[in-house]
Every structure is written in structure tokens, then in C-alpha cells.
Amino acid sequence: MTTIRLTNTKTRRKEAFTPIDPANVRLYVCGPTVYDRAHLGNGRPVVVFDVLFRLLRHVYGPDHVTYVRNFTDVDDKINAAAQARKAAGDPRSLEELIRARTDETIRWYHEDMDALGALRPTHEPRATEWIGAMIAMIEDLVAKGHAYEREGHVLFRVRSYRDYGALSGRSVDDMIAGARVEVAPFKEDPMDFVLWKPSDDELPGWESPWGRGRPGWHIECSAMSYELLGASFDIHAGGIDLQFPHHENEIAQSCCAHPEGGFANVWMHNEMLLVNGKKMSKSLGNFFTIHDLRKDRGIPGEVIRMVLLGTHYSKPMDWTAEKAAQAKATLWKWRKLTADVEPAASPDAAVLAALADDLNTPAAITRLHSIAAQEDGALLKASASLLGLLEDDLRGWTLPPVTGTGSGVMEVSGSATAIVGNVQYRETIERLLDERKQARMGKDFRRSDAIRDLLVGAGVIIKDTPAGAEWDLGADFDPARLGEPE
Numbered sequence: 276m277t278t279i280r281l282t283n284t285k286t287r288r289k290e291a292f293t294p295i296d297p298a299n300v301r302l303y304v305c306g307p308t309v310y311d312r313a314h315l316g317n318g319r320p321v322v323v324f325d326v327l328f329r330l331l332r333h334v335y336g337p338d339h340v341t342y343v344r345n346f347t348d349v350d351d352k353i354n355a356a357a358q359a360r361k362a363a364g365d366p367r368s369l370e371e372l373i374r375a376r377t378d379e380t381i382r383w384y385h386e387d388m389d390a391l392g393a394l395r396p397t398h399e400p401r402a403t404e405w406i407g408a409m410i411a412m413i414e415d416l417v418a419k420g421h422a423y424e425r426e427g428h429v430l431f432r433v434r435s436y437r438d439y440g441a442l443s444g445r446s447v448d449d450m451i452a453g454a455r456v457e458v459a460p461f462k463e464d465p466m467d468f469v470l471w472k473p474s475d476d477e478l479p480g481w482e483s484p485w486g487r488g489r490p491g492w493h494i495e496c497s498a499m500s501y502e503l504l505g506a507s508f509d510i511h512a513g514g515i516d517l518q519f520p521h522h523e524n525e526i527a528q529s530c531c532a533h534p535e536g537g538f539a540n541v542w543m544h545n546e547m548l549l550v551n552g553k554k555m556s557k558s559l560g561n562f563f564t565i566h567d568l569r570k571d572r573g574i575p576g577e578v579i580r581m582v583l584l585g586t587h588y589s590k591p592m593d594w595t596a597e598k599a600a601q602a603k604a605t606l607w608k609w610r611k612l613t614a615d616v617e618p619a620a621s622p623d624a625a626v627l628a629a630l631a632d633d634l635n636t637p638a639a640i641t642r643l644h645s646i647a648a649q650e651d652g653a654l655l656k657a658s659a660s661l662l663g664l665l666e667d668d669l670r671g672w673t674l675p676p677v678t679g680t681g682s683g684v685m686e687v688s689g690s691a692t693a694i695v696g697n698v699q700y701r702e703t704i705e706r707l708l709d710e711r712k713q714a715r716m717g718k719d720f721r722r723s724d725a726i727r728d729l730l731v732g733a734g735v736i737i738k739d740t741p742a743g744a745e746w747d748l749g750a751d752f753d754p755a756r757l758g759e760p761e
């Protein structure tokens with residue numbers, strides 16, 4: 276069996292991965308707060324840990340991996356978004372507005388992440404459906420002396436957990452010095468964080484032993500991972516921005532509530548997608564959404580995925596137009612090479628080895644290039660699928676309309692053969708090349724040049740050989756531009 280090695284943030288070492296139960300390998304990834312469209316940075320953990328999910332499924336069997344990724348659908352930012360809509364005159368109740376907003380955002384999220392080729396996790400729990408489990412965990416923490424109630428709030432007593440800070444390798448005092456900790460008069464210690472807070476009549480709230488209120492963000496992941504994966508599971512992952520305080524707090528809560536378990540054995544953190552050296556984030560306003568890239572800029576989800584996988588997850592990266600153009604050109608070539616091809620029975624050993632070595636996606640992609648250079652479409656297809664690339668579903672490759680059948684752009688879903696197997700492109704291109712040949716023979720070079728310019732302008736690559744003209748479709752091929760030459 277392939278040995279997977281993963282860098283564990285907790286030990287700061289690359290370690291051989293041994294699941295607790297190979298028949299049920301368990302992975303938890305912190306999901307989004309659903310108040311707005313996902314930006315490109317939010318796509319990075321999704322794509323990175325989708326590759327991990329695919330790798331685990333390959334090694335342990337698709338039915339032996341449980342992947343949980345939550346939706347945080349109770350949050351001050353969500354409330355604020357709904358309140359803003361109400362203030363703008365929306366007649367619906369705040370409750371209806373919140374539900375509409377979170378439902379819509381989840382729909383958008385699925386659309387975008389499907390387009391990036393991410394498999395849906397096994398479970399996608401919504402926090403609001405697990406409030407009972409959160410209340411039970413908080414009660415347990417209070418009973419064990421790890422939490423206390425003050426003025427309708429319940430706070431976690433950080434100093435009651437000796438290992439607090441172990442994940443980030445920092446002492447509590449260092450963390451206080453470096454972090455923006457909310458000082459509240461009712462806290463015993465500035466580091467203590469909220470497990471439960473009161474809700475006024477307007478805001479969403481649930482009855483609890485501490486009055487009507489709502490959970491803090493950190494307790495959501497602790498409660499849902501416990502319910503769905505148990506007190507000990509294999510891998511917990513998310514962006515590096517969540518390491519402190521979110522993950523430290525999750526560990527403190529889970530380990531104190533369930534000292535019988537070890538919570539997560541392996542912690543994995545993806546580095547950030549940057550814009551001009553700064554984390555892409557909603558609060559800085561320096562973001563663009565995955566939806567913008569796909570719909571407004573016409574970049575296929577598969578191209579976005581390839582760019583994200585072009586950098587190792589442990590390194591910061593940025594998005595550039597050049598990277599996108601390069602990924603598009605590569606995928607276009609690979610798509611043509613694998614169209615109508617049955618995948619080989621198993622992936623290339625070197626691609627598998629690269630991924631098993633701490634998800635080395637750039638090395639895996641380099642290897643895919645050599646497989647493509649050998650024109651082994653079957654092996655290319657089987658190996659690329661471990662990275663979620665070149666699958667039958669076109670994943671948002673936007674193909675222009677067949678010549679002569681209308682205008683605009685159509686989204687093709689279905690077989691990849693549509694890209695090259697379109698007889699009508701072929702007929703038009705070959706007819707034009709034939710007309711060019713006739714024009715040349717009749718020494719009408721103005722016309723033959725015009726036809727060549729037209730073809731090249733539409734993204735057709737022409738090679739004149741002694742046996743006649745050969746052609747191929749370039750990555751920027753756009754048959755909408757295959758009009759008639761002047």
C-alpha cells in the first residue's frame with residue numbers, strides 16, 4: 276500500500292500517515308461562513324484538500340474515507356448582511372432574510388466549488404442544525420470547570436487547559452501580546468473566548484441553560500466534528516489563518532470535553548493566496564470571486580484549479596494572468612490528447628508518489644507534462660484524475676458555438692470529445708484552407724492571406740508542409756471569429 280507522508284503542523288514534521296481505522300479514514304476541513312460569494316483564496320483549501328480526499332480514496336478505497344466540511348450559517352457577519360438588507364427596505368423578517376442569504380450562499384458555493392472540480396464532502400453540516408450538540412458540549416465544559424457563565428455569556432477558561440498554544444508553538448502570554456483579544460469586563464482573563472453569547476429578540480437565537488442565545492464560532496467545529504467523526508479522528512485541515520485562534524480554541528474545547536480522545540492526529544494548513552503580498556480577504560477588500568473569474572472573465576473552473584495546484588499548498592502564492600493563460604494552454608492540449616480516450620487502469624506511479632509526498636502537486640503536474648509529451652493519453656487521463664483534472668465533465672470549459680448556428684457563448688457539459696470532435700468546426704476550417712489553396716493557385720495572394728489571417732485570428736494553428744496545410748486548434752480557439760474573409 277502507498278505510504279502517504281504529510282506535514283503535521285502540530286509536530287512541525289513530515290510524518291508517515293497511519294489512519295486510526297483504515298476502513299474509515301476521517302478528515303475534517305473548516306468550511307466557509309456563508310454570507311457572501313467565495314473569493315479565490317477560499318477556493319485554495321477546497322482544491323488542496325480535495326486532492327487529499329482523492330488521494331485517500333485512491334489509497335484506502337472510495338468507501339473508506341469520511342470527509343466533513345461545515346457551513347457556518349450563524350455568525351455576526353451573516354446577521355449584519357441581513358440587517359443591511361432589511362434597512363434597505365426588504366419587507367421580509369430578519370429570520371427569513373438570514374435563511375434566504377445562507378441558502379443562496381450555499382448554492383453559490385456549491386456551484387463554484389463544483390466548477391473547480393471539488394468532490395462534495397461526505398457530510399456538509401450546517402451549524403444551525405447542530406445547536407443541541409453545541410449546547411451539550413458547552414454544558415459539559417462548564418461541569419468540568421473549563422468554562423464559566425457571565426452575563427448570559429459562556430466563556431472558555433483558557434488557563435484551565437495546559438496545552439493551549441501547542442499547535443502554534445507559542446505560550447499563552449506571547450499569544451496575548453500578539454493577538455487582538457477582545458477585552459470584556461466579564462472575562463476572568465483576556466484570553467478567554469466565547470462559547471455562547473446572548474441574542475436580543477431581533478437576532479437568531481436558541482433557548483439554552485444560559486438564556487436565549489447563539490454559539491460562538493469555535494464551538495461549532497468542535498461539536499460537529501465530534502458528532503460526525505468522534506472524539507479522535509485522523510486529519511483536521513484549513514487555512515493557516517485559522518491556526519490561531521480558531522484551531523487552538525477547537526483543540527482546547529474538544530480535548531477538555533473529551534479527554535478520552537485525542538481530537539485530530541494530523542493538522543494541515545494551506546498557505547494563503549496573496550494579492551500584492553497581502554492575504555486575499557474580504558475584510559481588506561482586495562479580493563475577486565471565483566464567480567467573477569468564471570463568468571465575467573470566462574476562465575474555466577479547471578484552469579483555476581490547475582493554477583491553484585501549480586504551487587505547493589505550504590507556500591504562499593498569487594494569481595497572475597500569465598499563470599492562467601499557461602494553465603489554459605496546457606489543459607487545452609491535454610484535453611485534446613485525452614478526448615475519446617479510456618483512462619488507463621491505474622495512475623502513473625510517479626504522479627502517485629508525488630502526491631503521497633505531502634501533496635506535491637507541482638511535482639505531479641511536471642510529471643503529467645512528461646506523460647503528455649509521450650502522447651500517452653490513457654495514462655495522462657488516469658493520472659490527472661488523481662488531481663481532479665481531465666475528468667469527463669468539462670467543468671466550465673466554455674466553448675463557443677458551432678459555426679453557423681447562432682451567436683453568444685454556450686457552456687458545454689458532457690463529453691470532452693465536444694472540444695475536438697466537432698465536425699462543424701472541422702468542415703469550416705478545412706473548407707477555408709481549401710479556399711486558401713485555390714486562391715494561392717490562382718495567385719490571388721490578397722485573398723489567401725486574408726483567409727490565413729482569419730484562421731489565425733480565430734486561434735487555428737496552421738502549418739504549411741510539402742504535403743499541404745496541417746492545422747490544429749490553439750488554446751484561444753474561438754470559432755465565433757471564423758467568419759468569412761473579406
Ligand SMILES: Nc1ncnc2c1ncn2[C@@H]1O[C@H](COP(=O)(O)OP(=O)(O)OP(=O)(O)O)[C@@H](O)[C@H]1O
Pocket residue numbers: 305306307308309315316317318319320513514515516517545546547548549554555556557558
Ligand atoms: N487568501 C486566502 N488564501 C487561502 N485560503 C484562504 C484565504 N482566505 C481565506 N482562506 C480560507 O478559506 C476558508 C474559509 O474561510 P472563511 O469563510 O472564514 O473566510 P472568510 O472569513 O470569508 O475570508 P476572509 O478571510 O476573506 O474574511 C478557510 O479555510 C480559510 O483559511
Ligand SMILES: [Zn+2]
Pocket residue numbers: 304305306496521525
Ligand atoms: Zn473550524
